[in-house]
Amino acid sequence: MGRIIFDTATTLNGWIADESNSLSWLFAVDGGDHPDEGLFPAEAAVMVEGSTTYEWVLAESDLLAHPEKWQEFHGERPTFVFTTRALPVPAGADVRFVRGSVLDALPAIREAAAGGDIWVVGGGDLAGQFLDAEVLDEIALSVAPVALTGGAPLLPRRVESDRLRLVSAAAVGQFARLVYEVVRPS
Numbered sequence: 001m002g003r004i005i006f007d008t009a010t011t012l013n014g015w016i017a018d019e020s021n022s023l024s025w026l027f028a029v030d031g032g033d034h035p036d037e038g039l040f041p042a043e044a045a046v047m048v049e050g051s052t053t054y055e056w057v058l059a060e061s062d063l064l065a066h067p068e069k070w071q072e073f074h075g076e077r078p079t080f081v082f083t084t085r086a087l088p089v090p091a092g093a094d095v096r097f098v099r100g101s102v103l104d105a106l107p108a109i110r111e112a113a114a115g116g117d118i119w120v121v122g123g124g125d126l127a128g129q130f131l132d133a134e135v136l137d138e139i140a141l142s143v144a145p146v147a148l149t150g151g152a153p154l155l156p157r158r159v160e161s162d163r164l165r166l167v168s169a170a171a172v173g174q175f176a177r178l179v180y181e182v183v184r185p186s
Contacts (some may be wrong), residue, residue, distance in 0.1 A: 001110065002117040003137040006127035007041050009175070010141050016124055017152040021056050031173040037103045041140070045116025046109055047074060050126040051083035052152075054095075058088065067091040078112045080105065100160045102126075102133045128157040136182045139164065143176040157175055 009026050018025055026032040048149045049057070061069045067090035081087065082105070089095045096112070100106040109118055119135070120127045130136040132163050141154075164180040171177070 002113050002115055004120060004130055004135055005041050005044065005117045005138045005140060006120040006130065006136060007138075007140040008122055008124075008127075008142070008154070010143055011146045011148050012143060013146040013147045014096070014154040015151040016122060016154050017052075017077070019151050020146050021052055021152060025064050025146050025148060026144060029146060029174050031175070032144065040142075041117055043078060043117065044119035045113040046118045047077050047079045047121050048109060048118060048126070049079060049081050049121045050123045051081060051085065051087065052080045053122040053126075054079075054083070054087065058090070063090040063093075063174060064088055067093065067152070068126075080109050080112070092123045102129045102135065106133075108133060122152075124155045128155055131155070131157060131159070131182065134184055138167075138182060139180045141176075141178045141180075143178060144173070145174055 008016050009032070011025065018022055031072055057073070058064060063070055070090045070093045072145055074093065076094070078096055080096050080098050082099070087097065096108070098108070120130055126135065127139075139155075163183050164186070165183055167179040167181050169176065169178050
């Protein structure tokens, strides 16, 4: 069975999007618009997003008008979007909308992954729901040399040090790459 990985970019002070849910701060960092190999789980079989992340991606790249751009980031992978609303889908994209709890949706997500890794793209609250359900295996962060005054928090949960074990820390271009194993509570 594949791992469930929350892999995201964050600012030094823990924001994954600004007050307008924008990632323009990230794209302004050298290498932020096209991350180096190793700054994201390129081999993940499935992607999982919250509706805010999904809608931002649609708007930022104008994917409804240019559905061919979907492949640049998502590739052929199925993308599961947690939402309570009807949302548009770019032509040719494999987008699957799910409602309810992470645990309710997980069997379908794991089936689509067919033993491969599952990449929780964002947001932080959705990643927190995977953590709360005790199914999150890894948190991988690309920390950018940016500080924001507010926005969407990295992980809006209290997580004590006994839940995370540092696996690696490295400099990758302008980013500090931190990877933590999530330890299940005993």
